[in-house]
Amino acid sequence: MTELSRRRFLRGTLNGGVVTVALPFLNCFLNENGTALASGVPIPMRFGTWQWGLGMSEAIFVPKKTGPNFDLPAEIEMLAPIQKHINLYTNFHVFKDAAPNLCHHSGWVVLRSGVAPMTRENRPGETIDVTVARKIGNSTRFRSLSATATGDVRDSYSYENGNSVTTPEWSPIRFYQRLFGAGFQDPNAETFTPDPAV
DSSP states (O other): OOOOEEEHHHHHHHHHHOEEEEOOOGGGGGGTTTTSTSSSOOOOOOEEEEOOOTTTHHHHSSSSSOOOOOOOOGGGGGGGGGGGGOOOOOOOOOOOOOOOOOOOTTTHHHHSSSOOOOOTOOSSOOOHHHHHHOOOOOOOOOOOOOOOOSSSTTTOOOOTTTTTTOOOOHHHHHHHHHHHHHOOTTTSSTTOOOTTTO
């Protein structure tokens, strides 16, 4: 199996669906063991999710074995190098209470917000990525990053409430430029100062 490079990760992620993801550090930012920033400061915690609605086959995606040494079926075998650092959740069942079953909508809204929508326009609570970002994302350059593979910024699986949708980036080039273009600073540089406005 080939190594999971940053380029392959981005290419696979952006072709796979809507994504909210925090990217790993470049090796040049880490100490010799890769366990802390070169400055000695602990590595910030990261949380990433992706939505792949109706895009997988259970036989080749869902592991047969659970626990810390779960197996990696064909569609997820590329996660082997980082397996010990991830939790994989599958086989969710959505309980929608009295809400109607809105095909291709109810499932992802309940899974990401915990609340069943009454209409397609209804986004009844913040999504899990926003909840986690509020807790762990305040000391990072970007509290949250979101991308879509559809080319339509309206296709977002991340929102703070029904009126505040996280706008995803649809261009892989612009996504890369946002991360590593103007304003990018080496977090281990002696002159590094986090920008609280970002």
